[in-house]
Amino acid sequence: xxxxxxxxxxxxxxxxxxxxxxxxxxxxxxxxxxxxxxxxxxxxxxxxxxxxxxxxxxxxxxxxxxxxxxxxxxxxxxxxxxxxxxxxxxxxxxxxxxxxxxxxxxxxxxxxxxxxxxxxxxxxxxxxxxxxxxxxxxxxxxxxxxxxxxxxxxxxxxxxxxxxxxxxxxxxxxxxxxxxxxxxxxxxxxxxxxxxxxxxxxxxxxxxxxxxxxxxxxxxxxxxxxxxxxxxxxxxxxxxxxxxxxxxxxxxxxxxxxxxxxxxxxxxxxx
Amino acid sequence: xxxxxxxxxxxxxxxxxxxxxxxxxxxxxxxxxxxxxxxxxxxxxxxxxxxxxxxxxxxxxxxxxxxxxxxxxxxxxxxxxxxxxxxxxxxxxxxxxxxxxxxxxxxxxxxxxxxxxxxxxxxxxxxxxxxxxxxxxxxxxxxxxxxxxxxxxxxxxxxxxxxxxxxxxxxxxxxxxxxxxxxxxxxxxxxxxxxxxxxxxxxxxxxxxxxxxxxxxxxxxxxxxxxxxxxxxxxxxxxxxxxxxxxxxxxxxxxxxxxxxxxxxxxxxxx
Numbered sequence: 028x029x030x031x032x033x034x035x036x037x038x039x040x041x042x043x044x045x046x047x048x049x050x051x052x053x054x055x056x057x058x059x060x061x062x063x064x065x066x067x068x069x070x071x072x073x074x075x076x077x078x079x080x081x082x083x084x085x086x087x088x089x090x091x092x093x094x095x096x097x098x099x100x101x102x103x104x105x106x107x108x109x110x111x112x113x114x115x116x117x118x119x120x121x122x123x124x125x126x127x128x129x130x131x132x133x134x135x136x137x138x139x140x141x142x143x144x145x146x147x148x149x150x151x152x153x154x155x156x157x158x159x160x161x162x163x164x165x166x167x168x169x170x171x172x173x174x175x176x177x178x179x180x181x182x183x184x185x186x187x188x189x190x191x192x193x194x195x196x197x198x199x200x201x202x203x204x205x206x207x208x209x210x211x212x213x214x215x216x217x218x219x220x221x222x223x224x225x226x227x228x229x230x231x232x233x234x235x236x237x238x239x240x241x242x243x244x245x246x247x248x249x250x251x252x253x254x255x256x257x258x259x260x261x262x263x264x265x266x267x268x269x270x271x272x273x274x275x276x277x278x279x280x281x282x283x284x285x286x287x288x289x290x291x292x293x294x295x296x297x298x
Numbered sequence: 299x300x301x302x303x304x305x306x307x308x309x310x311x312x313x314x315x316x317x318x319x320x321x322x323x324x325x326x327x328x329x330x331x332x333x334x335x336x337x338x339x340x341x342x343x344x345x346x347x348x349x350x351x352x353x354x355x356x357x358x359x360x361x362x363x364x365x366x367x368x369x370x371x372x373x374x375x376x377x378x379x380x381x382x383x384x385x386x387x388x389x390x391x392x393x394x395x396x397x398x399x400x401x402x403x404x405x406x407x408x409x410x411x412x413x414x415x416x417x418x419x420x421x422x423x424x425x426x427x428x429x430x431x432x433x434x435x436x437x438x439x440x441x442x443x444x445x446x447x448x449x450x451x452x453x454x455x456x457x458x459x460x461x462x463x464x465x466x467x468x469x470x471x472x473x474x475x476x477x478x479x480x481x482x483x484x485x486x487x488x489x490x491x492x493x494x495x496x497x498x499x500x501x502x503x504x505x506x507x508x509x510x511x512x513x514x515x516x517x518x519x520x521x522x523x524x525x526x527x528x529x530x531x532x533x534x535x536x537x538x539x540x541x542x543x544x545x546x547x548x549x550x551x552x553x554x555x556x557x558x559x560x561x562x563x564x565x566x567x568x569x
Contacts, residue, residue, distance in 0.1 A: 064542075070495050073439075090355045168344075169542070223555035224341055227495045267540045271335075271440070279437045284494035 064266035065170050065219070066091035067135040069278065070228045072132040074098070075290050076281040077194040081130020085113050088136060089127070091268070094172060094261075096218055096236045097134025099125065101212040102200060103123045103189035105246045107217050108136055109174075114238050116245040118188035120207050122238065135219055135229060141259035147177065151253045160220060163260065168222045173235065175216040177256020181240060182209040183297065184237050184246030191213035194277075198290040207244055214239040216248065226288065228269060230295060249297035263277050335537035336441050336490070337362035338406040340549065345369070345404040346561050347552040348465040353543035356384050359405060360398070362539070365379020365443060365532075367489055367507045368405020370396065373471060374460035376517045378488050378509045379407055385509055387444065389459035391478050404491055406500060408443050412530035420449065422524045426504040428504060431491060431518045434531065439493045444506065446487040448527020453480040453493040454568065455508050455517030465548075469561045478515055483508040487519065497559065499540060501566060522566040 068083045081100030088095075093111035098104065104117040106125075115123040145162055152157065156175075164171050185204045188199075218235030225231055238245040272278045340355045342403030350370030359366075364382035369375065375388040377396075386394040414434055422430060427446075435442050456475045458468075496502055509516040543549045 046458065066558050071485045072495055076336065166544075168550050168554050169544055224343055224498045248534055262457055263544065264542060265544050269540070271532065271537055273437075273440055273534060279438065279439050283439050 048283060049274055059246045062270060063171075064264045065135055065137050066268045066270065067133075067229055068097065068131050068270045069133050070269065070283065071133060071230055071291065072227050072283050072287050073272075073278050073281050075197045075287045075294065076283065077196045078275065078277045078281050079132050079194045080272075080275055080277050081132055082262075082275060082278075083270060084128055084130050087126040088131060088134060089113075089169040092136030092138050094139035094174070094217065095136030096136055096234065097131050097136075098187065100130045100132060101189045101191070102132075102187045102194075105184075105186050106131065106134055107236045107245060108134075108213055109215060109217055109238060114242075114245065116184070116186050116236075116238070118186045118205050120186065120205065120244050120246075122242040125137055137264065139172055139174065139260050139261050139262060140263070141174065142184055145258045147175070147253060147256045147258055148253075149255070150180065153248075153250050156253060159258070160260065166262070168224070169262060170222065170267070171220040172261040172264075173216065173218050173220060174259040175253070175256045177216070178211070178213050178254040179209070179251050180211060180254050181250070181252040182212055182214070182237055182248070183207070183250040184209075184244070184248055186246040189270050196290070197294050201294045206249065207246060209239070209244060212239055212243075213241075214245065218248070225267070229281070232290065234295065236278070247295075299515070305439065310559065334409050335512075335535050335539060336406055336443075337539045337541065338404075338500055339368065339402050340404050340542045340543050341540065342404060342501055342552065342562065343357065343498050343554050343558050344543075344549050345554055346468045346558045346565065347554065348467045349546065349552050350403050350461055350546045351543075351548050353546060353549075354405075354541060355399055355401050356396060357398040359402060359407060360384075363407030363409050365410035365445070365488065366405055366407030367505065368402050368407075369458065371401045371403060372460045372504040373403075373458045373465075373468070376455075376457050376507055377402065377405055378486075378516060379405075380486060380509060385513070385516065387455070387457050387507075387509070389457045389476050391515050392478065393513040393516055408532060408535065410532050411534070412532050413468055413534055414531040416529045418446070418524060418527045418529055420526070421451065424519075424521050427522075429522060430529070431531065436532045439495070440533060441493065441538065442491040442505055443532040443535075444487065444489050444491060445530045446524065446527045448487070449482070449484050449525040450480070450522050451482060451525050453483055453485070453508055453519070453522070454478070454521040455480075455515065455519055457517040458460070458561045462554045466497055467561070468565050472565045477520065478517060479520055480510070480515060483510050483514075484512075485516065489519070496538070498554070501562065504564065518566075542546075
């Protein structure tokens with residue numbers, strides 16, 4: 028039934044675009060976009076600059092993918108989108124199921140279709156894990172969506188406390204971020220390796236969130252030791268679609284011209 | 299008739315996506331994407347690095363817009379896309395109509411729908427023109443597509459000679475670029491003002507090409523003096539869609555991690 032509906036949509040669209048005189052087809056009403064790529068909301072530098080207003084509802088974001096990471100309006104926690112379900116790890120360390128009317132100021136999603144799988148049967152720390160992924164998919168100018176279901180001997184995450192306006196820059200917020208340490212926990216890593224050229228727009232390199240299987244915790248991953256697990260990678264991304272919050276005054280007025288690499292480093296990594 | 303077809307497509311799509319259980323809609327077959335944004339092929343840094351292989355046919359690119367600029371496979375001239383028609387200004391200074399099977403290594407297009415218009419009735423040099431556009435649309439974090447039909451007392455353009463493999467970097471090519479000077483010529487400026495955060499991905503600031511009304515010349519604009527004309531700007535861009543040449547070995551192997559701002563400056567501007 029699902030497939031038939033999708034085929035119907037495709038056939039109807041082809042018919043419409045093939046109709047004579049329909050040269051303004053690209054002016055048509057907004058549609059969810061095509062498969063095999065990454066969709067992101069706003070830019071990481073806007074988030075670093077303190078633009079925490081929600082730009083897109085989770086309901087809309089879901090149309091662009093079933094897998095991804097991000098944050099919520101007001102910086103109210105870390106987002107994990109897994110199998111089409113959103114999870115929110117708030118600053119209290121707990122996992123919540125956000126309403127689809129909630130909005131995000133920054134997120135990256137994809138329709139996850141793994142093309143590389145690897146069983147991990149010996150312990151790996153985060154650095155060894157990065158080397159494993161880089162070895163399996165060395166193309167550093169390509170995006171790679173990363174999923175690991177595994178058992179972790181150690182997991183260190185953080186979340187971020189919800190902010191009130193006027194919003195401080197992200198590097199200020201994360202100075203006092205709550206950090207969570209877990210031992211012998213089963214869960215899922217969800218994230219991306221992004222090319223260097225996304226600098227300013229997204230997070231170059233690895234950006235990974237964690238969700239415990241028993242929903243006892245999660246967050247933005249700072250460090251871990253993986254005991255064993257199953258790695259799945261989706262390396263087939265033909266486009267990056269950046270949704271620009273053109274109507275946002277905060278976005279319009281933020282300074283997105285300076286190099287925020289050092290801020291990003293301080294925000295993303297373990298100190 | 300056109301509008302009815304477009305509305306029909308929108309209604310059918312909404313119906314399809316609203317159907318229960320259709321959660322893999324974003325995995326459907328490739329479609330031209332939604333309106334109100336910019337589509338670009340590959341990245342400017344890949345072009346600077348010498349990746350001149352064509353990644354997308356003009357026929358496909360046309361599905362994403364009727365207006366834009368770029369270049370051609372092998373760096374064989376400057377592209378102008380105007381009212382859905384591609385023009386190629388080659389290194390001999392002449393204007394050609396490229397076949398739609400030709401490919402582009404780098405281009406930016408949009409479905410041009412101007413929302414700001416201004417009659418220019420007194421002479422403006424390029425700097426005064428930039429100040430005019432910035433004044434009419436000060437949002438520097440937004441894209442702006444720019445069209446001017448006008449009479450120019452002076453126009454200086456350049457094109458680029460077709461390259462053979464192994465391709466040299468763009469900054470090497472433009473050291474010997476043919477430059478064309480025109481006096482009292484009528485024509486069209488086509489281009490974009492892009493936000494600073496596209497650094498590495500596209501050209502921050504102004505990037506404008508020219509096409510003479512009598513098709514006697516054109517190219518990448520280095521400088522001009524506008525006598526009078528009509529300026530149209532499309533400032534409503536809700537997304538930037540970057541097509542990534544994921545299958546290209548040259549793209550995969552190019553160094554896209556270094557800061558090529560100085561190379562870009564030397565390539566884009568008048569020396």
